[in-house]
Amino acid sequence: MQTHTSAQQTDLTIVMRSLADPTRRDLFERIVRSRETTVGSLAGAVAISQPAVSQHVRALKQAGLLTERRDGRNIFYRADPEGFAPLVDWLDHYAVFWRDRFDALKTLLKEMDQ
Amino acid sequence: MTPTQTAEKTRAIVVEEVIPHTPEKVWHALTNSDLIARWLMSNDFRPERGHKFTFQATPVGDWNGTVDCEVLEMDEPRLLKYSWFGGSATTPSRYILESTVSWILTPVDGGTRVKMIHDGFVSPRNDIGYDQMSQGWGTVLQRISKVIDEAA
Numbered sequence: 001m002q003t004h005t006s007a008q009q010t011d012l013t014i015v016m017r018s019l020a021d022p023t024r025r026d027l028f029e030r031i032v033r034s035r036e037t038t039v040g041s042l043a044g045a046v047a048i049s050q051p052a053v054s055q056h057v058r059a060l061k062q063a064g065l066l067t068e069r070r071d072g073r074n075i076f077y078r079a080d081p082e083g084f085a086p087l088v089d090w091l092d093h094y095a096v097f098w099r100d101r102f103d104a105l106k107t108l109l110k111e112m113d114q
Numbered sequence: 115m116t117p118t119q120t121a122e123k124t125r126a127i128v129v130e131e132v133i134p135h136t137p138e139k140v141w142h143a144l145t146n147s148d149l150i151a152r153w154l155m156s157n158d159f160r161p162e163r164g165h166k167f168t169f170q171a172t173p174v175g176d177w178n179g180t181v182d183c184e185v186l187e188m189d190e191p192r193l194l195k196y197s198w199f200g201g202s203a204t205t206p207s208r209y210i211l212e213s214t215v216s217w218i219l220t221p222v223d224g225g226t227r228v229k230m231i232h233d234g235f236v237s238p239r240n241d242i243g244y245d246q247m248s249q250g251w252g253t254v255l256q257r258i259s260k261v262i263d264e265a266a
Contacts, residue, residue: 091125091235098129098230104153105228109135109143 018063023048024056028065028079036069036078126233134225141191144217155181163188167196177210178203192219198232211235 019025023046030045031037039057043050057077060066067080133140143149145161155169165185173179178201187195193216200211213234220227 091127094232094235095127098127098232101154102129102131102228102230105143106131106133108149108153109133109139112139112143112149 014063018059018065021056024059027053027056028060031060031066031077032079036076038074038076040074124233125235126231127235128229128231130227130229132222132225132227137191137219137221137226140219140226140228141194144194145190159183159185161185161188161190173203177201178206182209183215186214187216193217198234 019028027042027046030042034041039050039053042057043053046053057066061068061077065080066077069076069078143153145159147157147159150157150159155171157169158167159165160167163185167183167185169181169183171179171181180201182199182201183196185194185196187193195214195216198211198213198215199209200213202208202210211234213232216229216231216233218229218231220229
């Protein structure tokens with residue numbers, strides 16, 4: 001069992017930061033949609049240089065959002081669902097939900113005194 | 115809880131706080147249906163082990179807003195545990211969240227330590243196929259864009 005701790009908040013920050021750059025987010029969306037792709041084909045599809053694409057891909061990989069597979073001289077990248085774990089909707093939803101409900105419970109307990 | 119889920123990696127949300135009320139009083143607020151409705155959600159809870167009940171909330175995304183629950187453990191006034199299953203709006207027969215909620219009350223000086231553990235959030239790789247997750251990512255990315263735009 002893992003708890004929703006500050007370590008995961010850090011993960012969340014890293015993921016958020018890596019996707020804050022619109023160009024990088026566009027590249028990531030292309031990788032998700034392609035299922036698997038190379039830096040070369042990404043650079044061919046967007047109007048930025050191959051070294052710049054490489055740099056973005058490296059940042060996404062460091063954030064845990066990509067996995068790579070080597071095949072000869074090519075490296076194929078695909079999106080890694082685990083990387084998105086910090087952003088799972090339910091966790092976000094319920095972290096806020098329970099904080100609010102807890103406050104409502106405290107208010108109710110106070111009212112029960114009156 | 116499905117048997118396959120036990121071996122999978124799960125995550126939990128924990129809220130813990132000391133509040134200035136007795137465990138008995140907190141227990142009452144946690145187990146009386148009318149009181150639960152005032153701080154949590156409308157419900158048909160009864161403080162009986164094995165009792166099946168529902169919470170009704172506003173639907174969100176593919177969630178129909180209904181939480182199907184069953185009282186799993188009751189040890190007044192120390193421990194209350196219920197299952198918390200969220201149903202799918204598009205596939206009524208399917209649960210999209212299978213989890214448990216535990217309330218642990220410990221008497222302390224000046225009140226009660228209240229610990230809530232909502233456990234059983236499964237990592238996406240484990241319970242959702244790749245294609246479905248890709249769609250989910252689209253939603254997540256839209257949300258990120260929104261957050262970033264709002265922050266800018």
